[in-house]
Amino acid sequence: VDWDREFGTHEPTYYRWTQWLFLKMFERGLAYRREAAVNWCPSDATVLANEQVVDGRCERCGAEVEVRQLEQWFLRITDYADRLLEDLAKIEWPEHVKTMQRNWIGRSEGAEVVFNCAELDVDYPVFTTRPDTLFGTTFFVMAPEHPDVLKLAAGTDREDEVRAYVNRAMTESNDLRGSADRPKTGVSLGRTVTNPVNGEQIPMYVADYVLMEYGTGAIMAVPGHDERDHAFALAHELPIKRVIADAEDGELPYSGDGALVACGSEFDGTPNREAFEQIVASLDREGKGHSSVNYRLRDWLISRQRYWGCPIPIIHCGDCGAVPVPEADLPVVLPELDDYTPKGKSPLASAEDWVAVKCPSCGKDAKRETDTMDTFVDSSWYYLRYCDAGNDTAPWDKDVVDSWMPVSQYIGGVEHAILHLLYARFWTKAVHDMGLISFDEPFAKLFTQGMITRDGSKMSKSKGNVISPRKYVEDYGADTARCYVLFIGPPDQDADWSDEGVEGVHRFLSRLWRLAEELEPGTGGIHQPAGLDGASLTVVRKANWAIEKVTSDMAGRFAFNTAISAVMELINECYRLRAGCEEEALRFAAITAASLVFPFAPHLGSEVVDRLAGVRIWEEPWPDADPEMLESDTFELVCQVNGKVRDRVEAPSDASEAELIALARGAENMRAHLDGKETVKEVVVPGRLVNIVVR
Known part of the structure; x- marks a missing residue:
């Protein structure tokens, strides 16, 4: 670790x-201020980005989120x-993470169609992916x-009901x-709009199942071909038409x-996918619509009504509007406050x-x-600052950053897929476009690790299911605790903690130590013995x-679990064949096992190598396999x-x-399980193996 970069x-x-x-983004129009319906956490008394709302609740505290302007x-x-x-x-990321980002960005191709409200002479555009259902x-x-x-609703008998x-x-x-x-609730607005393809007057409603953040905040409702529209039509006794057979x-x-x-x-009888294009072309000619692309992604809301965050370097003037703080006056430092608890407005407002x-x-x-x-803004560019x-x-020197970046391998949790990882990609592209760096992706490779659970649940103090490593270190040693965490399962998947699994890893490490104790101590370094045959060669x-x-x-x-499993196989082989094995072959195998397990169980690994070879393992190169030893005229056939x-x-x-099946059938311990049984199939x-299925 280079602590000078801390x-x-x-x-x-x-x-x-x-x-x-931020000011550079403000200059380029990438940072802006507007009134918006925002997610409000009543517990934290602050605004949340869309990405920080999970199942309608604040990801931090779990409070039910409200909407405010x-x-x-x-x-x-x-x-x-x-x-x-x-x-x-361009990037080597897990496909499921890419899919999460694709879905969050949510690119949809369709059409923007204009509906006119003749009573007010106002056009209302909608985005639809199904113009064929117009x-x-x-x-x-x-x-x-x-x-x-x-x-x-103003001036109609619906005004009060709509407002409520x-x-x-x-x-x-x-x-x-x-x-x-x-249930699909809603209220009539007492107005109508004209369907641009047939001139029909259709009623206007306000309903909460339509979200302002999708498309234009208004939809053409096609109850014959959309489930939510269908449910609304049934609830409000509205017509339902079939227009696609x-x-x-x-x-x-x-x-x-x-x-x-x-x-x-003229579209009757036309396949709907052909009609899609034809209807959009017709609308375009008449000035009533056009092809369009819509995104689920919304601009990143970065305002927070919290003390703990980077102050936004803007000054509000009654005459000039939002004015950037001069660069010479940066940083705008957080003031000392006696009370910075959430009160529904920014704590900084009290620092008059x-x-x-x-x-x-x-x-x-x-x-x-x-x-x-x-605070995700701060973490969107820290990797650039590490370089300088x-x-x-300056935040960094371009030549220095270009020599280091992008990050070759990033390891992080999948929970950041549509948060930090997406924000960091955006930030990198933005500063690339400013000419501050020469690359536009921050992390070339991504590995997302899984989570260790207890009884199938995420560990938390509130659930009382947190596992303290201290107990396992005291009972089994640090090597066992460390090794089990790495052995518990595929590192990219969640795995449930098992005390039996800890004991199994402890037995494996104990077997390695006992094998080393049975061999004479040595000081000759690490050497592969030559001229072997039989069990020693195996x-x-x-x-x-x-x-x-x-x-x-x-x-x-990062398949540490299967790496450790391979060392377990090696130790099992040593015990299985040790009676007919030369000591130097067992010594080499034990030293190899200790060297390979050293990254996972460093104390035991170093002690075994020191005992059997008289060297410090951390001063030795990583072992290389002998190509000739990987080539064999025979192999061990597992018979099942x-x-x-x-x-x-x-x-x-x-x-x-056929020869492998014959060998398996002739194996001494196989015959007792095959005699008198009907063979169903032979795999x-x-x-590797032969498996004979019998009944």
Whole structure:
């Protein structure tokens, strides 16, 4: 570890450059402020980004999230949506993480279609991925947050009812509102719009199942071919039309392919996928619509009403608006506060002397921005600062960063797939476009580790299921505790803690130590003995196989569990053949096992190598497999009956399947399990095993 590169993202020497980079984004229009419906955590008394809301609750404290209208700062991550999608092809990441990012960005191809409200002479565009169903539109729905909802209801007998509905809907989270199982509520706006493809007047509604953050915040409702629209139509007794034929003439709603029907137009009988293009072209010619692309991704909301965060370097002036803090005045340092607990507004607002400043542009009285940045902003670029941590004139030197980056291998939890990992990719692309770096992806390779659970649940103090390593270190030693954590399962998957598993690893390490104790101490270094045959040759071959296997498993795949398993196999082979094995062959195998297990059980590994070879393992090179020992005229054939190992025999490497079956059937311990039984099938895995299934 190079401690000269140590820093904390909470330190002014770091967040000075977070503020500097924010101002660069502000200059380029990537940072902006607007009023928006935001996720509000009533417990933390702060705003949450969409990515920080899980199942309608705050990811930090679990409180049910509300929706409020507030002035907030955003970063325009949507400008990079296509590049964030396309460049996934450039990086070696797990496919499930790429899929999570693709789904979060949510690129949809379709059309923007204009519906006109003749009473107010206002056009309302909607985005749809199914323009082929336009003829089946029987009503029009707007999100409660849509800025025109209350205007449309004004002056109608629905005004009070609409206002009450909107206020109620605004307190509910998007996850709850979007739930497929939830009853579809809504209120008529007392207005109509014109369906642009057939001129029909259809009623307008406000309903909470429509979200402002999708498309334009309004939808054309096609109850014959959409489940949520169908549920709403049934609840409010609205017409339901079939305009795409189902080959089986099944129940509605039908979302599959088929020919258009009952449209009363030239499109009747046209396959819907062809009609898709034709209808959009027709709308385009008439100025009523056009092809469009929509994204699920929304701009990154970075405002937080917390003390603990990087101050946003903006000054608000009554005449000049939002004015950047001059670079010479950076960093804007957090003031000392007696009380910074959440109260529904930014704690910094109480620091009156800190808030009151002069406008850098006109010199008049002004106020500092009192929101702080989401702490994910700080972590979106720390990897760049590591390359040039001591630089006090810039966040980094371009040549220095270009020589180090991108990160070759990143290891982190999958829970960051649509948070830190997505933000870091956006940030890297943004500073690349500013000319500050020469690469546009931060992490070339990604490995996501799993989680160790207890009784199938995530460990937490509140559940009382946290495992303390101290107990296992005291009972079994640090090597066993460490080795078991790495052996417990595939490192990219969750695994459940097992005390029996700990005991199993302890037995394995104890067997290695006993084997070393049975051999005479040595001081001759590490050497592979020559001129061996029989059991001695088999053991040395197994040691070389283990070297090859462990090296392969550890290099890039992080398959520590199978690496440790390979060492276990080697120790088992030593015990199985030790009676007919020369001491030097066993010595080499034990030293090899200790060398290979050293990264996982360093205390035991170093002691065994020191005892048997008289060398310090950490001064020795990693073992290399002898290619000649990996090539063999024979191999150990595992013989199974109904999947259970009954014997092992030597078999020629070039033996045919028939010869391998014959060898297995002739093995001494196999015959007792085969005699008098009917053979169902014989399974041969070349070079490994024969399994005979009987009944």
